[in-house]
Amino acid sequence: MQRKNFTGVTEFVFLGFSMFGKHQITLFVVFLTIYILTLAGNIIIVAIICIDRHLHTPMYFFLSMLASSETVYTLVVVPRMLSSLIFHNQPISLAGCATQMFFFVILATNNCFLLTVMGYDRYVAICKPVRYTVIMNKRMSAQLVCGSFGTGLVMAVLHVTAMFNLPFCGTVVNHFFCDIYPVMKLSCIDTTINEIINYGVSSFVILVPVGLISISYFLIISSILKIASAKGWKKTFATCASHLTVVIVHYGCASIAYLKPKSENSIEKDLLLSVTYIIITPLLNPVVYSLRNKEVKDAIHRAMGKSIS
Template sequence: MAVRNRTEVTDFVLLGLSSWPEMKPVIFGIVLTMYLIAVLGNALLVIVACVDSTLQTPMYFLLRQLSFIDIFLTTITIPQMLVHTLAVSQTISYNLCMVQLFFFMAVGSMEGHVLAAMAYDRYVAICDPLRYSVVVTQHLCLRITLTSWVVVSLNSLLYSVLVSRLAFCGNRVTHFFCDITALLKLSCTRPVVNEMLIFTEGAAVVVSPFFFILGSYARIGAAIAHMHSAVALRKALSTCSSHILVVLLLYGSVIRMYLRPSSSYNLDQDRQVAIFYTVVTPMLNPLIYSLRNQEVKGALRRLFRKLCTSDFLS
């Protein structure tokens, strides 16, 4: 294929989640339902964690950040995908594609950093409970959050700039959003620098929180093994179970998608996996934390009771 100048590509055609036209109405209905559940569920969790006085702790500050990220992550990709599913035109401008790539990579990476901060919160709560209020503070969580945003934003900016400098030999993207793996496939030459960055600097930013989580839970597991109280053991397991499930959902799909050689990419399968971490996981996160967390369930009951009482009195 002849190499063309990258400036010839002024827009991209997003081929969507499926190549079968008869499946588009079904896909639209399913994805729209999941998107609404994800946004409303996470928004409700943010509201409850903000207004309920019992949830004004560092752990629920981090949970609010996770819910905010999930709302942002789904909104970056899914509304556009829904419009393209039923629209005649499925094009996205070159500049808007690069903007979407930047925000998706930054927000997606940020989710792992928040989960790592939550793992540290659980580690201190279980392994050093007497010093928890001194070690884990709102100020510390805020500093971790702001620092993480800076790191993931710089990382995402680097990738976006490198992708924007590629020469593309086509504009038909086998995906429903501007994902880096799909764009690299359109490069006229093998993007060696980009691939090296994915497995070095990118792996450090994306996977390092995962290894931090593993280390935290190794210490937690050792502490749990020495617990002689059945009540303390159940409480520790209950505290960690929701977080572990969310971590497995996120990193299972992310590692499957990005941390493998480019020769093994299958874009048809990858876009199906992508729908999992762009909407399914954000939809499940608030359900996991609300159904398995007694404090959140209690806060939700109090909120609904107040709303019902105010509506009745009015």
């Protein structure tokens, strides 16, 4: 309370996409279309996995958790962003900003570690097929999902506690949501410690999963090379192609957005990266897993056949 009285700041205003002027309506239509497709795609994946018994395996359980997490993840940011494109300069309270940042960090971290869990699942399925059902049982699957969410919870508490103990002087957030660096820039004091915390957390959330996934795929590739036939290689690698595609895009965008040197920050680049990371990447999950995954396509066809019948 002392810090709040000191600064007098009780709410923030997002600058958002105001620099694009008359193009904001066009952006609204484009983003709304992508958002609807993202919600529909992820909801369909979750529904198909729930109703089709052929997909009641650890791999698709993790996929349904990822789709659910990304659905809520976009709900935290995108509706307010769309609203700000129509109704400009909408304020958000300090509590609202802290809440948005809290859930954003939880879900972003959760998504990163769920992708790691999915990589581990593929490693066990390919390198230890005989013991797969024993290792990846329901209890282990639930523990891995809870571990991903728990890690996100710890990271969110750390971030939000450090951030909202700062005194703020500015009120205009040069972004379209309460992201960490744009809010940090509004502080009245030196934020070196917060920057170190942020960089440390971002490095942990991005580099640790990337390292673990790399190890999983190194072992997977080593196992694939032992398969004699080209047909066996293709079939084995096909089970990993969808996951690997999502991993490359997801961590590529995250690394550029949160691990690039601070001197390279610019408003336009930051907005573009954030739009890609928050709006485009969640759409990739249903698109890749529905177009590249035969089992998911077969399940959708079965569901459509039942509906027609």
